[in-house]
Amino acid sequence: MFPAVSLVLLCALAVVANPITVNNSPISIPIVKRLNLTGESTIAALDRARVRSMRSGTFARPTGAKAAASVFNFPVINEVFGYIATVGVGTPPTDYSLIIDTGSSNTWVGASQAFQETNSSVDTGQTVSVFYGSGFFLGEQFTDTVTIGSLVIPNQGIGVAIISEGFSGADGILGIGPVDLTEETLFPNDTTTVPTVTDNAFSQGLISAHEVGISFEPTSTTDPFTNGELTFGGIDSRKFTGPITFVPITTTSPASEFVGINQSITYGTAGASILNSTAGVIDTGTTLLLIATDAMDRYVDAVGASSEPDEATGLFTIPAENFANLESLFFNIGGTSFEFTPNAQIWPRVFNTLLGGNNDTIYLVTGDIGSDTGSGLDFINGMVWLQRFYFVYDTGSSQAGFATTYFTDTTTN
Numbered sequence: 001m002f003p004a005v006s007l008v009l010l011c012a013l014a015v016v017a018n019p020i021t022v023n024n025s026p027i028s029i030p031i032v033k034r035l036n037l038t039g040e041s042t043i044a045a046l047d048r049a050r051v052r053s054m055r056s057g058t059f060a061r062p063t064g065a066k067a068a069a070s071v072f073n074f075p076v077i078n079e080v081f082g083y084i085a086t087v088g089v090g091t092p093p094t095d096y097s098l099i100i101d102t103g104s105s106n107t108w109v110g111a112s113q114a115f116q117e118t119n120s121s122v123d124t125g126q127t128v129s130v131f132y133g134s135g136f137f138l139g140e141q142f143t144d145t146v147t148i149g150s151l152v153i154p155n156q157g158i159g160v161a162i163i164s165e166g167f168s169g170a171d172g173i174l175g176i177g178p179v180d181l182t183e184e185t186l187f188p189n190d191t192t193t194v195p196t197v198t199d200n201a202f203s204q205g206l207i208s209a210h211e212v213g214i215s216f217e218p219t220s221t222t223d224p225f226t227n228g229e230l231t232f233g234g235i236d237s238r239k240f241t242g243p244i245t246f247v248p249i250t251t252t253s254p255a256s257e258f259v260g261i262n263q264s265i266t267y268g269t270a271g272a273s274i275l276n277s278t279a280g281v282i283d284t285g286t287t288l289l290l291i292a293t294d295a296m297d298r299y300v301d302a303v304g305a306s307s308e309p310d311e312a313t314g315l316f317t318i319p320a321e322n323f324a325n326l327e328s329l330f331f332n333i334g335g336t337s338f339e340f341t342p343n344a345q346i347w348p349r350v351f352n353t354l355l356g357g358n359n360d361t362i363y364l365v366t367g368d369i370g371s372d373t374g375s376g377l378d379f380i381n382g383m384v385w386l387q388r389f390y391f392v393y394d395t396g397s398s399q400a401g402f403a404t405t406y407f408t409d410t411t412t413n
């Protein structure tokens with residue numbers, strides 16, 4: 001047993017000192033939240049498919065000819081519940097609506113709107129493919145000038161889809177995760193990585209800090225709604241309230257390959273343990289808050305939720321009388337406790353029909369990740385969590401930062 005003082009010291013060491021923060025970077029772009037669930041799958045099933053890909057490292061495999069042969073029996077899933085940024089490609093730029101994804105790192109276009117080649121478009125002769133679990137694309141790798149707000153990035157590697165599935169309503173993905181996730185996505189140069197827009201903007205001297213700040217906000221409107229913001233090379237101090245807590249990217253694999261961190265979760269004022277400190281991922285491309293199966297069991301017991309997910313939506317439900325007594329979840333990250341209110345733990349009821357559910361049921365935003373604690377990827381803090389906290393991915397220093405916002409305690413029901 002460690003004396004208490006050692007634990008305090010360990011916690012202090014875990015917090016990296018002096019992260020670079022650049023306030024009010026001029027490069028902030030609005031992002032739109034969109035929900036468009038079509039086809040047979042539920043959000044919970046899509047999220048779990050994505051987790052399976054993350055675990056098996058199949059994001060980047062198979063490539064080239066192998067990929068071409070296997071795509072035709074890939075399960076077809078249509079989903080867009082994402083935060084979408086308008087990104088220009090080419091000279092002059094054509095605008096594409098891209099899903100912002102910190103859980104993958106290839107940027108590509110062509111899923112809905114066809115790619116418009118211009119005189120700055122260069123075909124590299126490589127093929128490119130990424131399998132996300134909940135979708136995939138296969139195409140040709142180009143370099144081109146990419147325009148994000150006032151940021152104009154020449155020679156950015158971008159994929160141009162020939163085939164894709166799972167992205168109706170979006171043109172592709174703006175992948176801003178760790179660059180190593182692009183390994184083995186090109187063919188035949190499968191050891192070549194593709195620097196992300198953040199990496200190129202920084203190495204070309206267009207931004208002074210190698211980081212991106214992400215602001216999502218909860219809403220109770222189901223229409224596409226501009227309520228998020230993506231900031232390159234800094235953070236936007238108008239978008240958060242408290243100090244930013246930075247923690248290093250976790251060393252535990254496979255969470256370490258993504259924007260992975262260590263965190264623990266407790267429930268209620270009594271501090272009931274739901275998840276002891278363990279590794280997981282912060283991901284703008286996952287919808288739900290996913291936690292290990294044993295942790296989900298404890299949460300379900302603690303709050304009095306349904307013991308099984310609802311069949312139509314794949315989501316756990318909570319009776320109204322238990323919702324009335326629901327307490328906060330507390331996320332401990334780097335020694336800071338982030339309170340996730342009862343209201344944050346349920347879907348705004350206006351979404352119920354879109355999710356495939358009915359109006360009288362209360363659906364929880366937390367789901368089962370599909371394996372017990374100890375897998376090296378024991379949680380994913382997805383969009384429903386990120387709507388309550390500001391998120392900084394300090395790519396250059398391999399750390400992630402979190403802060404409370406004006407929406408942390410907001411009521412959306």
Ligand SMILES: *[C@@H]1O[C@H](CO)[C@@H](O)[C@H](O)[C@H]1NC(C)=O
Pocket residue numbers: 091092119120
């Ligand atoms: C590409 O075309 C645009 C106008 O359409 C022009 O302004 C630009 O200079 C051209 N770039 C190159 C590299 O030729």
Ligand SMILES: *[C@@H]1O[C@H](CO)[C@@H](O)[C@H](O)[C@H]1NC(C)=O
Pocket residue numbers: 036038078080168169170
């Ligand atoms: C939603 O998906 C359907 C089917 O793929 C598509 O036709 C429609 O344009 C999408 N709507 C939006 C708002 O993206």
Ligand SMILES: *[C@@H]1O[C@H](CO)[C@@H](O)[C@H](O)[C@H]1NC(C)=O
Pocket residue numbers: 124126189192
């Ligand atoms: C692929 O590899 C070859 C040989 O190393 C190199 O000349 C070429 O630039 C590479 N292409 C890409 C797109 O990285």
Ligand SMILES: *[C@@H]1O[C@H](CO)[C@@H](O)[C@H](O)[C@H]1NC(C)=O
Pocket residue numbers: 248249250251252262277278279
């Ligand atoms: C995260 O947790 C793992 C397992 O307990 C530990 O080895 C590691 O030092 C912790 N911190 C980081 C930054 O990975």
Ligand SMILES: *[C@@H]1O[C@H](CO)[C@@H](O)[C@H](O)[C@H]1NC(C)=O
Pocket residue numbers: 273274275276298
């Ligand atoms: C967390 O760890 C403590 C100490 O090892 C243990 O007593 C407790 O049961 C664990 N809780 C959970 C939820 O795993």
Ligand SMILES: *[C@@H]1O[C@H](CO)[C@@H](O)[C@H](O)[C@H]1NC(C)=O
Pocket residue numbers: 349350353359
């Ligand atoms: C359920 O709620 C939605 C959104 O509030 C509404 O449009 C719809 O008419 C409701 N359906 C029923 C059966 O009450």
